[in-house]
Amino acid sequence: MARDAIGKKKRRMLRREVGFGCPVEGCRVPFLEYHHFDPPFNEGKMHNEDGMIALCPIHHRQADQGAWSIEDLHQMKKAKKREKPKGRLGWSIDEGVVICGNNYLFSPSLTLRMKGKELFKLEQDQKGKISVNTLLWNNQKEIVAEVKNNDMLLNHMIADDIDCMASGKEIYFRAPDNSNFIKIKFERLPIEECLSQAKNCLNQNVNKSVSSKIIERELNGMINVIKFHTTINEDDFSFRAGDSKITFDFRKVGLGKEDYYGNEHGVNGALNFITENGQELIYLGK
Structure with missing residues (x-):
């Protein structure tokens, strides 16, 4: 089954939920992707925001490999205090x-x-x-x-x-x-x-x-x-x-x-x- 695009409102809600930065401790990178974990997309075949979380690309790959439990990820979604997002543009521009x-x-x-x-x-x-x-x-x-x-x-x-x-x-x-x-x-x-x-x-x-x-x-x-x-x-x-x-x-x-x-x-x-x-x-x- 081809994966449908995640709706704009859902993506915005998931970004806001984590304070616009990766919620993994010590990260806070603002370049985000959207991870399906409860259930994984290949099982649920849907974009259920209650079971999704915004993560940076590196931690998204790690989450796909089971680095955090379902409960861990739900706790990341519920966290109240978050540091400011921080990141750097990697653009290499001369003329x-x-x-x-x-x-x-x-x-x-x-x-x-x-x-x-x-x-x-x-x-x-x-x-x-x-x-x-x-x-x-x-x-x-x-x-x-x-x-x-x-x-x-x-x-x-x-x-x-x-x-x-x-x-x-x-x-x-x-x-x-x-x-x-x-x-x-x-x-x-x-x-x-x-x-x-x-x-x-x-x-x-x-x-x-x-x-x-x-x-x-x-x-x-x-x-x-x-x-x-x-x-x-x-x-x-x-x-x-x-x-x-x-x-x-x-x-x-x-x-x-x-x-x-x-x-x-x-x-x-x-x-x-x-x-x-x-x-x-x-x-x-x-």
């Missing part, structure tokens, strides 16, 4: 492209800042490796999730959801009150596929643009791609970056609502919104 709202951003040093807060940032070390930084907060300005140079700092007590793919390729954080969220996905794409997507998005001949110059330097026919999605609602404005566009809504400060898509930024490209009195609202650039 590549960030795709955000159908905009292509080519820079090893890139910052998206909102009213002084760095929502997203790439930093390059002395060896040329790029690390990811990001920050998510709630209505009370409490930090829900943070990534500092690929190290994840996660507040499981106030997060609505923390979903880190077991493959390590995608992370998703959501605040509980105003639906602020951040999703970051890393993948390596064939250069031709990336060029084709860029041509459709930018509606121009990318063979003469900065994107082509950088893509041509990639090795082995592949390019590093980071896709960044977010929604951030503030008291005086909102920022949304989806699949098709970025939307800036500044109507609460007397400005307008703007969509931004189909653009590319090189190393020195920048986008900056400020109020009449000089307060910076959003900065996107080096």
